Amino acid sequence: MKILIAEDDEHTREALREVLSMEGYEVVTASDGLQAVDFFRATRPDFVCLDVMMPGQNGYEACKQIRRIDDEVPILFLTAKAEEIDAVLGLELGADDYMTKPFGVKEIIARIRAITRRTAARSAKKEGEDQFMMDDLRVVPSELRAYRGTADIQLSPRDLKVLRLLHEKRGKVVDRNQLADEVWGIDYFPESRALDQHISQLRKRVEKDPASPRIIRTVHGAGYRFE
Template sequence: MTKILVVDDEMAMRQGLVDNLMFEGYEVDEAENGKVALDKIQSESYDLIVLDVMMPELSGFDVCKQLRQAGNQVPIILLTAKGEEIDRVLGLEFGADDYISKPFSLRELLARIKAILRRTQHSTTPVQNLTEIGQMKVDFEKYEAFVGSEKVKLSHREFEVLHFLYNHRQKIVSRDDLLKNIWGYDEFPTTRTIDNFILRIRQKVEINPNDPKIILTVHGMGYKML
C-alpha cells in the first residue's frame, strides 16, 4: 500500500489531510513539525511527503533541502500559504517535486499526488535499460542515473525534464513546452525555473557545463538536445 507522510504544525489541517488521504486508500503517517518528520523519515520508508513550508524551528524548505542533500529522493509536495514567485522557485530549487498554495481544494491536491505517484511508482524489474546522454547513463524506467559506476542524484522533476528533452532530441523545445508538459497545470512556475533546471541537468550530463555539447540553448526559442 502506498504510504504518505503529512507534515504540518496546524493540527486541524494535518488531521483533515490524514483523514481524507486514508479515505482515498492510502496508508498515512503524520508529523507535527520538521524535526519529527526527519526522525520518522530516517526510520520509515514513504512513497510521498506532503510538507508544509511555514513551520516553527525547521521549515519545509529546510526539511526538503536536508533530505536532498542526504540523497533521499522521496517525492515531496510543498504546501505554502504564500503565493509569491520566490517561494515557488525556492521550493523547486531545494528539490521539491511540486507545490500547492493554501487555500487549495482537496481535489487538486489528490490530483497532484496521483500524478506524481504515477511517475514514480514504476516497475521494480532488476533489468536496467540504460540510455546514454552525454557522460551520463539513465534508466528512465527506474529513475536512476550513473556517471561511470557512480550513481547520480536527480530529482524526479529533473528526470522528467531530461526525458522530455530526450524524446524530442534534435528538435527545439520551448520553455513553455516544458512548463506545459512537465508541470501540467494552469498556474505555471516561471520560465526562470526551467532555466535553473536545465543548469542543474547540464552539470550532470555535460563534461563541461560551461561549454554544453548535449543540451544547447537556442536563444529566444528554448533548448535542443543533440
C-alpha cells in the same frame, strides 16, 4: 527534488523541513489542506507529504484535489491514526503510502526514497522504457538515476521528465512553453528565470562540462535542445 509538507503542527512541520533540507531536498511547507493545494499549484513539487487531520481542509480532501491536478506525483500520508480504515481510505484516494506518527528521521527519509523509486519504476513501465542514452550518460528511469561510467547521478522525477522530453525530441528545439506544459503541467506557467534555474542545476549534475554542454544545450531566444 522539491517536497511539499502539509502539517498543521508547527513543531512537526519545522522539524521535517530541517531534516529534509539537511538531506538536500528543497522544502515547501503548508499549515493546512487549502494552503497545500494552493502551494502545489504554484510550486509543483516532486513529492507531497500530507498530514491527515488539518484545519480548513483535511489531508484526504487535499489529496483528491492534488490528484485532479497531477495523477502521478507521489503522495505520502502522515497520520496519528492507526486504524486500518484510515489507511485504506487514504490509499483509495490516490496516496502511495502512509506513515503513522510518531516516526523516526531515518524512517521517513527511507520511505520517501522508496516511494520515489517505486513511482519512477511504475512510470518507466508505463512508458515502456527501461533506459536511454544521452551522449555518454545512461539514464535509468526506473531507478531515478543516471550513470556516467561507474559514477551515478541522482535524479528527481522532474529531472527525468526534462531529460526524457529532450531525448524524445532529439535534434529539435524544445521551447519553454512545451517544457512548462509537459514537465510542470499545463496549468502551471513558471517564470522563465525559475525554469532556467532548474535547467542550470540539472546541467551541473548531468553534463561532463557544464560550461560546454552536450546534453542540454541552450538555443538562445528559443529553448533547449539535445543533439
